[in-house]
């Protein structure tokens with residue numbers, strides 16, 4: 001239950017890919033947290049007793065959906081000592097201890113609220129330490145506090161020695177082991193599944209490891225079958241043509257990060273018989289990669305191997321976006337929050353980078369983060385659009401975001417499930433923001 005209200009005389013930015021903007025709109029939100037009416041102010045009757053929020057001169061967009069979030073850290077670069085291989089097992093042991101679990105849950109709460117306060121009303125975690133995100137998602141769903149809608153993955157699934165293993169992964173080396181891991185996570189209440197189809201940048205030990213195929217098609221097929229039987233979408237970390245092709249053949253629903261595309265890949269994205277909804281989508285995560293490539297390694301603190309892998313992956317990711325645009329493949333939006341330089345309040349920067357570096361129009365970027373992500377995650381009958389019957393997940397902004405996504409840094413209101421947050425604030429890291437601002441002048445930006 002939330003107090004019913006109406007946003008009166010707002011300009012609606014619908015989040016469609018054409019960039020439709022409709023002035024003079026009134027949105028009525030009922031006490032069940034859903035949109036009861038939406039239409040031109042003259043055509044809508046605000047029921048008596050409803051709070052009226054004058055929104056003349058303000059812009060309303062669907063709440064953002066972040067399809068690729070981690071919540072175990074705040075995005076500040078890790079101190080070099082923790083990046084040493086010798087520290088890995090110590091950090092991991094602490095994270096999996098009771099004290100570590102308590103700390104992770106507290107951090108997760110803080111981080112999901114930071115995302116909410118910057119306009120993210122739905123997020124999907126794709127690789128957690130344990131089941132701390134499931135716990136927080138359940139608290140929110142039970143109404144303990146106001147938070148975003150959270151799809152939680154629990155630990156990702158990887159092979160021995162694979163990406164994310166052993167710190168944040170359940171390990172398997174056969175299809176049946178993989179099935180057992182999915183079943184175990186489902187039993188813990190996950191609402192998303194994430195796998196590492198290929199190597200990654202952050203934990204590669206040799207140049208070229210990022211993108212190298214890791215999980216076999218058979219293993220991924222087993223995982224997809226188990227997840228799809230439970231109605232759950234599978235995300236695959238995948239950064240090469242070979243790895244992505246195997247993942248798509250297995251029925252993976254969302255390819256995270258991506259690469260340039262072969263003909264087989266483009267046709268599987270558009271028509272994937274083994275996927276849950278018949279198609280697969282690309283979710284690039286530029287914010288995790290471009291700063292590593294474009295900023296001085298002395299600032300980012302990454303080693304030469306990670307830097308070389310990031311360069312290779314970055315180029316491929318950008319080509320993947322171009323290929324998706326050229327072939328009309330669904331593109332979603334994810335930030336890879338918690339990785340170094342990816343804070344929980346900078347979701348708008350991902351949209352900005354999709355435009356500056358990825359070649360999307362601002363309308364296509366907002367679409368990826370709203371209507372497209374809702375469809376990709378199977379939530380389009382719940383959220384992602386400003387439509388009668390959907391959850392009142394809205395962001396009210398001073399400026400048209402299609403002119404500048406930076407307006408998301410200071411929303412007037414964030415509305416989630418009908419609960420209104422007025423001028424929500426977040427804690428920012430000035431140093432990170434300065435560095436990311438400097439990328440706007442990068443020669444490869446538009």
Ligand SMILES: [Zn+2]
Nearest residue numbers: 068126127336
């Ligand atoms: Zn990630």
